[in-house]
Amino acid sequence: MSKKFYAAFVPILAFAAFAVMPAISQAAVHWYKCEPKAAGKYHDPDCTEKAAGNFELTKLPFEVGGVVAKTEVSSFGVLTFAVPAVPITVKCNVLDEGAVWNTVVEKNGLDEVTLFTNHKCLAAPACAGVTVTAVALPWASELQPGPPIRDKIKGIQITVNCPGVLNEAFAGELEPKVVNNSPSYLEFGAGSGGLKSVGAGELTVAGKDFVQDFATAENIDAE
Numbered sequence: 001m002s003k004k005f006y007a008a009f010v011p012i013l014a015f016a017a018f019a020v021m022p023a024i025s026q027a028a029v030h031w032y033k034c035e036p037k038a039a040g041k042y043h044d045p046d047c048t049e050k051a052a053g054n055f056e057l058t059k060l061p062f063e064v065g066g067v068v069a070k071t072e073v074s075s076f077g078v079l080t081f082a083v084p085a086v087p088i089t090v091k092c093n094v095l096d097e098g099a100v101w102n103t104v105v106e107k108n109g110l111d112e113v114t115l116f117t118n119h120k121c122l123a124a125p126a127c128a129g130v131t132v133t134a135v136a137l138p139w140a141s142e143l144q145p146g147p148p149i150r151d152k153i154k155g156i157q158i159t160v161n162c163p164g165v166l167n168e169a170f171a172g173e174l175e176p177k178v179v180n181n182s183p184s185y186l187e188f189g190a191g192s193g194g195l196k197s198v199g200a201g202e203l204t205v206a207g208k209d210f211v212q213d214f215a216t217a218e219n220i221d222a223e
Helices: 003-025
Strands: 031-040 053-059 071-083 088-101 110-124 131-134 139-144 150-162 166-174 177-179 185-188 194-196 202-213 220-222
Touching (some): 088 150, 110 131, 202 220
Antiparallel strands (some): 031 053, 031 220, 071 088, 071 202, 088 110, 150 166, 177 185, 185 202, 194 202
């Protein structure tokens, strides 16, 4: 290789190496739980105020011998489902259950939705007996590095029935933000994506779904 060609080629190599650095250095994100400890790092039961106390933010265990330890979780909140092409919006109280777990240090934390129920739903325009029903559970999910950290929920299938206005199935993936708070929550909205249907276009979801340990109501975080 000539010196002239080498001098021109080196900057290209340097730029290419710089371009791939984020993908290589981006660390996996994992699930944590705020739990009581004798000599913890926090003094509040949600692990939000960093001061010496009785609680510690603990990473959930990794798999051992291919066996994973799942932590059952429950969540609650208010979600708004919007179908602009109709147009219609449906606002529901949501209660769901599932599990979160870590596999190995190199991989992002996983989770699943095993129950997704919506109640006290109200539609605009109004219709009697509007429902939002989950289909084909469980739905698999995987944490996505940020910022912001997101949770990619795959294989979602729901049916929205507003008699006289809409009765349609929607499917796809959503990526809500994971917000560590008191309690932590999944935030649906801008950047979360949408679900597709055959006859009614796209459905988007907005709102917060708060997540806690099912057995102890302790805070669940992602970092």
